[in-house]
Amino acid sequence: MTYEVIMAGFGGQGLLFSGKVLAHAALIEGKELSWLPSYGPEMRGGTCNCSVIVSDDPVGSPIIARPNVLMVMNEPSLDKFESAVSAGGTVFVDSSLISRKVERTDIEAVYIPATQMAKEMNAVSLANMIILGAIVKKTGCVAPEVVEKSLRETISARKAALLDLNLKAVEMGIRFIEENGK
Amino acid sequence: MAEKVLMKGNEAIAEAAIRCGCRHYFGYPITPQTEIAAYMSKRMPKIGGTFLQAESEIAAINMVYGAASTGRRTMTSSSSPGISLKAEGLSYLAGADLPALIVNIQRGGPGLGGIQPSQSDYFFMTRGPGHGDFHIIVLAPATVQEMADMTRLAFELGEKYRMPAMLLADGTMGQMMEPVVLPEESVDPESIPATKPWATTGTGMKRAHNIVNSLYLKPDELEKTNIERFERYAQLEKEECRWEEYLMDDAEICVVSVGITARVSKNAIVAARKEGIKVGMIRPITLYPFPKAPLAKAAEKVKSFLTVELNMGQMNEDVKLAINCSKKVSMCNRVGGMIPSSDEVLEAIRKEAK
Amino acid sequence: MAVVFQKPKSLTDAVLHYCPGCTHGIVHRLVAEAIDELGIEGRTIGVAPVGCSVMAYDYFGCDMIEAAHGRAPAVATGVKRSMPDNVVFTYQGDGDLASIGLCETVSTACRGENITIIFINNAIYGMTGGQMAPTSLIGQVTQTSPYGRDAATQGMPIRVCELLSTLEAPVYLERVAVNSVPHVRQAKKAVLKAFKNQVEGKGFSLIEVLSTCPTNWGLTPEKACQFVEEKMIPFYPLGVFKDRA
Structure with missing residues (x-):
């Protein structure tokens, strides 16, 4: 099985980091993987995305033409990538930030008010980790418990104090999927 | 087996270079290769190496020229517009038969161009990137693993054939992360200059002075150096195609x-x-x-x-x-x-x- | 028979190619004497420029590197960072140091690299046949300022010691001349001190030497020395511009 994951939104939402946590989890599981960021001149704002491939087979191109997992944290990203998702794929939408619904009927949409949930735990910047938790629970691309280990090994020294909050955010995402029966 | 780690291509180059005994990095910021400089700035001070952010690409390549003259494994990295500035230094390195590693993480051009991936420096690099009749070794990695492995290869081939060697990759290769097994630390940086009797390390009053030079005012002598250099290139072409x-x-x-x-x-x-x-x-x-x-x-x-x-x-x-x-x-x-x-x-x- | 005068040990036997009356020979000698007196030839590495002294690598007995035009301070930086216990000097002319290589000069001085720079200011490009230099004087006739240097179109000459003296890092900056015996004696002291500073780990030293170019100035060697005295020194005053040693 090959998971082709695109995580997209604004710069500063931590999309590259959540992608890295996923990629590192795949490494821990001994899977084949690649992680590819978009890069632009701006450090904050602007559009930003990263492509993560997790596979049992060697990865060919790290560039994803048709993702089967899409995570979007702003509307321009949903507009840009919705049509690219392969049939049967899953879109994870931060419904606190995106008001519109997914239009396609041949893909599954999961709406998570991730930014609102993150605000409630006083950590608005961790919406990305909530959605990551939802992705791993829903798709099984990596085992949810491996994400915890990945986070511990990936988080920078500067943000080490936020490890527990990050872990909690991932857990909230996992629980969201459990409770919403999807 | 050595452990697989997750690294960007640019970082893999930097770490591999250090493990291959490179202790002297000179660079100047430019997207999309800046991770190499950032990585070196973190690591070098901790291992007694040199990281120097030069005043320009031109200065950086000439610092490399100086460090290479002393027989050290040394490197610089840049992206396309910066490589244009390094062309002068590449020509001098080639003319003085100095090995050094140059990394070019290409972006679109000409001029300021863009910062997204490109392979448009192909002619510039493979035909002889600078004035005069010369080549540099050009290696083209396609995985992060190859970014690391070819860093070693570039140092080794450069030293074997006494010429500059380049890793030529596109911005994607520099920016992407993949699992990589880094080379073992097997080279003692201090042992490298001794293998280069031509290096300007000080005469110690024990030998005639060494001169690192590309100037030959007598045409017959200059012709001879060019022909000899191309004999080395012929050997390289015969034995090192990959x-x-x-x-x-x-x-x-x-x-x-x-x-x-x-x-x-x-x-x-x-x-x-x-x-x-x-x-x-x-x-x-x-x-x-x-x-x-x-x-x-x-x-x-x-x-x-x-x-x-x-x-x-x-x-x-x-x-x-x-x-x-x-x-x-x-x-x-x-x-x-x-x-x-x-x-x-x-x-x-x-x-x-x- | 007693030997009363001989060539410094750290000069090779190569015959200098400089024109008759050119003061490069004197400055080479002063550098070599400093190296001899400090006993550092075996661990000294020199960097030659592009310009008349391009072949200085043949004349100094220590290890030598030939740099690209203007890049000697960057090359010297690379050498010094690789071999911090060695003594590294550059020998550069005015076009090399103050024009094409000004960025490298200022940046190297600004970093306070522990090296020694010998800067020959003869107000002209010698090797290429007498073109205007960044240090050519106002009114000076050269091949590329045939009507005399005009400040309005060609700018004012650059005073390197004064320029560098605004930087924090340099340890020692002095301008000397070699157009008379007393000046040569003072120049010798300055060059020696510039090397000694490095040996003692003090930092960046630059000695600017007002030098002559009889050939391209169109003067006899004697008149050239007078030109230094009467025209150059008034614009380029001799003295110490910085001494933190």
Whole structure:
């Protein structure tokens, strides 16, 4: 099985980091993987995305033409990538930030008010980790418990104090999927 | 087996260089290679090495020239516009027969161009990047693992043939992360200069002075140095060509591509094979020396070649030269930072199959 | 018979190619004497420029590197960072140091690299046949300022010691001349001190030497020395511009 994951939104939402946590989890599981960021001149704002491939087979191109997992944290990203998702794929939408619904009927949409949930735990910047938790629970691309280990090994020294909050955010995402029966 | 770690291509180059005994890095910030400088600035002070952010690309390459003169393993890195500035230094390094590692993580051009991936420095790098008659070794990695492995290879080949060596990759290769097994730390940096009797390390009043120089005012002497240098190049061409063949056994179409486009092409080839199209790939790993022999051999059986490139058709010419224009050489290309999708490459392959 | 005068040990036997009356020979000698007196020839590495002294690598007995035009301070930086216990000097002319290589000069001084720079200011490009230099004087006739240097179109000459003296890092900046015996004696002291500073790990030293170019100035060697005295020194005053040693 090959998971082709695109995580997209604004710069500063931590999309590259959540992608890295996923990629590192795949490494821990001994899977084949690649992680590819978009890069632009701006450090904050602007559009930003990263492509993560997790596979049992060697990865060919790290560039994803048709993702089967899409995570979007702003509307321009949903507009840009919705049509690219392969049939049967899953879109994870931060419904606190995106008001519109997914239009396609041949893909599954999961709406998570991730930014609102993150605000409630006083950590608005961790919406990305909530959605990551939802992705791993829903798709099984990596085992949810491996994400915890990945986070511990990936988080920078500067943000080490936020490890527990990050872990909690991932857990909230996992629980969201459990409770919403999807 | 050594542990796999997750690293960006740029970081893998930096760490591999350190493990290969490089203790002197000189650079200047430019996207999309800045991770190399950032990584070096963190690591070098902790291991007694030198990280120096130079005042310009020109100064950086000349610092490399100085450090290389003392026999050290030394390097600089940049991206296309910065490499233009380094052309002077590359010519002097070549003229003084100094080994050094130069990394070029290409972006679109000409001029300021863009910051997205490109392979448009192909001609510039493979033809002799600077004034005068010379070559540098040019290696084209296509995985993060190769970024690390070729860093070692570049140092070793550069020293063996006494010439500058370059890692030539596109911005994608520098920015992407993949699992990588880093080379073992097997080289004592202090032991390297002793293997270079020509190095200017101080005479110690024990030998005649060494001179690192590219000036020969007598034409017959300069001619001799050029001819000798090209004899070394001939040896290099004979012994050091490297390439990868993929599904070439029964191939009727031969894709030729490097770096990120080779990986996109692989996906397209898998898809084309499912449609019954007999297509394979020769991926040059050394761009100078260019692996002409396997291409010439392939020309004996394939119907046509297809280069997939991020430029307006540069390697395409080398393929034509390698096969003496004996078969059609088509092209699938995007430029300016655009990368062809595997669908675009597949479509180009289908066209060849018709 | 007693030897009363001989060539410094750290000069080779190569015959200098400089024109008669040119003061490069004197400055080479002063550098070599400093190296001899400090006993550092075996661990000294020199960097030659592009310009008349391009072949200085043949004349100094220590290890030598030939740099690209203007890049000697960057090359010297690379050498010094690789071999911090060695003594590294550059020998550069005015076009090399103050024009094409000004960025490298200022940046190297600004970093306070522990090296020694010997800067020959003869107000002209000698090797290429007498073109205007960044240090050519106002009114000075050269091949590329045939009507005399005009400040309005060709700018004012650059005073390197004064320029560098605004930087924090340099340890020692002095301008000397070699057009008379007393000046040569002072120049010798300055060059020696510039090397000594490095040996003692003090930092960046630059000695600017007002030098002559009789050939391209169109003067006899004697008149050239007078030109230094009467025209150059008034614009380029001799003295110490910085001494933190």
